[in-house]
Amino acid sequence: MCRSVDVKQAVLAKNDDLAAALRADLAGRGVAVVNLLSSPGSGKTELLCRVLAHAVATGVPVAALTADLATENDARRLARSGAPVRQVLTDGLCHLEARQVRGHLEDWLPADTEVLFVENVGNLVCPASYDLGETLRIVLMAVTEGEDKPLKYPTAFGSAHLVVLTKTDLAAPAGFDEDAFTANVRRVNPGVEIVRSCARTGDGAAAVLDRALAARDGAPQHHPPLAPRPHSHDLDGAHGDAPGHTHNHPHPASVPAS
Template identity: 80%
Template sequence: MCRSVDVQQAVLAKNDDLARTLRDDLAGRGVTVVNLLSSPGSGKTELLGGVLARAVGRGVPVAALTADLATENDARRLARSGAPVQQVLTDGLCHLEARQVRRRLEGWLPGDTAVLFVENVGNLVCPASYDLGETLRIVLMAVTEGEDKPLKYPTAFGSAHLVVTTKTDLAGPAGFDEAAFRANVHRVNPSVEIVRTCARTGEGVDTVLDRALATRHAAPPHRPPLAPRPHDHGRTHDDPHDDGHRHSHDDDHEHTHPHEHTHPHDRARPHPGDRDPAHDGGRDHFHPAPAVAPAS
């Protein structure tokens, strides 16, 4: 168990160093990074699409990276906003790491970008432990997910600078107890702001964008640790069936296409998640979003 924790701590320490450098570099270019975390199906992509479209409409230069284990579906959806979008395919890795973000931005991020939104893999466990160089970390939860979710995932909600509820138009049918939810959030993160949103009605979309823009000039007034304590899956490093999420993949491969690429090739690459670095043959891939006309 000690060897497992040692490896885990080393991976997170390396990630933290890269994230710190990335944050400083991007801040020097006037770019704020916003890391979006949620469970699958929370409505994160739909809300982000609304935020990007609102930014484009307001003349704010924004861009987005979106991560998934497979398919380019989210990138195609987000590209309809008219903002520059790139897709990262992680090949089964359940979270993004700072090195992936840094490599994906090389030679791509438009020079006038004010805010880069990073849509993390749908997961509230592993992504919570990895700083991506963000200035603002937003944790989202749909009202259909249950008021106790902050207590079940205290690392994610406890590290948030902003908590966002989504799909608020379903609060009544879902029996969502907002007071209980807020109390649970503030048990793990006493000072964090909670914003209500609904992508369908537009509720809260401008608020999320405004909070992101505010971080360009000053750090969030509420700043918990960006890299919380690591999670331990209770396995030793010698376990041959180890699928814990604590190893880095330094041999990742970039697969790029011109922005005008119009033949998306969604692909699912079966892989059981993280691998031991000594035997790592898996690679995460990077795809620009297919060209899609901006929504009218």
Template identity: 80%
Template sequence: MCRSTDVKQAVLARNDDLAAALRGDLARRGTVLVNLLSSPGSGKTELLGRVLARAVERGVPVAALTADLATENDARRLARSGAPVQQVLTDGLCHLEALQVRTRLEGWLPEDTAVLFVENVGNLVCPASYDLGETLRIVLMAVTEGEDKPLKYPTAFGSAHLVVVTKTDLAEAAGFDEDAFRANVHRVNPGVGIVRTCARTGDGVDTLLDHALEARDGAPPHHPPLAPRPHDHTVHRTPGDETVHDHHPHPATTAP
């Protein structure tokens, strides 16, 4: 094994240790962390803003961290919900790590927070390999992105506890084939739940919040992520289909 691989394995292993400790600390205070992953332009920020606003309306104490490479635009947008929001600037780093999350939470996260949403950097490659201490990992995709995206990014979709389709009001105009999309999702993550949402109309907003609260109350995710060997290359073969190569992260797990 080359030295660069050894270093990467060590970095991921240390991140996993920090994530597990953070997950335990949050569980003891009654907070669940929800990690949101998507490509840029999926509508993740707008949908999250709707979820936060709905939580405030329902009296659910929530908070959000949002990550970006250079600007605080998303934090300003999310703060309109009335929920506590903090920005994490990664200075060019294409993903968040558990240490960044823990450091940003120190002295800031309100004690009564039930759900902490973390909006990861817009990217479906690097963020998928890093456990942030989440109990619920949600991967989002807009109907405009193409039905084959789960096959292109099997690590992200394969490690999701829940998959969310966004911008469903544009499905017909975009020619979105939902049946094909669902088949592709379940090819890389058999049985995972799929939720349809539209930030414009509010469809699916309460459903997402309810999923987070269920995870906080101890209900297992609706479908566990795939669990191959941590930080190793695996190969998935579907009878009659081509081989899909994937590099899986250490899966997020529910704290005891």
């Protein structure tokens, strides 16, 4: 078992090295990378479509990578914004890694890009462990998911530079207790900013783009406290993994430096 853990630690260490190099390269080109994490069905794609459309309308050069296990549905949706979009198919992998991001950027990312949005696989477990070379990590949650979700997924919420609460138009019908949600976020990530959004109306899109541009410009970012939280699972597709996918790896002790 110890040897298995060592292998996983080596995998994460290699990913961290690739991510650091990618972050330095893109920062040198004036590009901020925004890593978007959430559960499936949080409204992440629709909000991102609004953010991209707002950027295009205001003359901000942006691009997006969107990851899924299968289909190019999200890339087609996001492309309606007018921004350059590329689909990443993970072939069963439950998260993106820095090598995949780097590989898809080669000979594709427009030279004038200022913000690259990376829509991670819908999963709050594995993606939280992998640095993608991001400047800003955003974790999204819909009001329909329950106030206690930050406590159930402390690594994801604990590693966020920004938390976005989505589908706020459904808060009342869902009986969502926003005060309890805020308190739970603060328990795992004191001081993190929470932005409310509604993709149906576009609320929150401008705020997300503003935070991304601030990261591009080197504005001081919130540095969340994140302790190592090892997890182990032997899954049969339960978290978006390929059948039979097994791993046991520690979560990193810190998020990427901005």
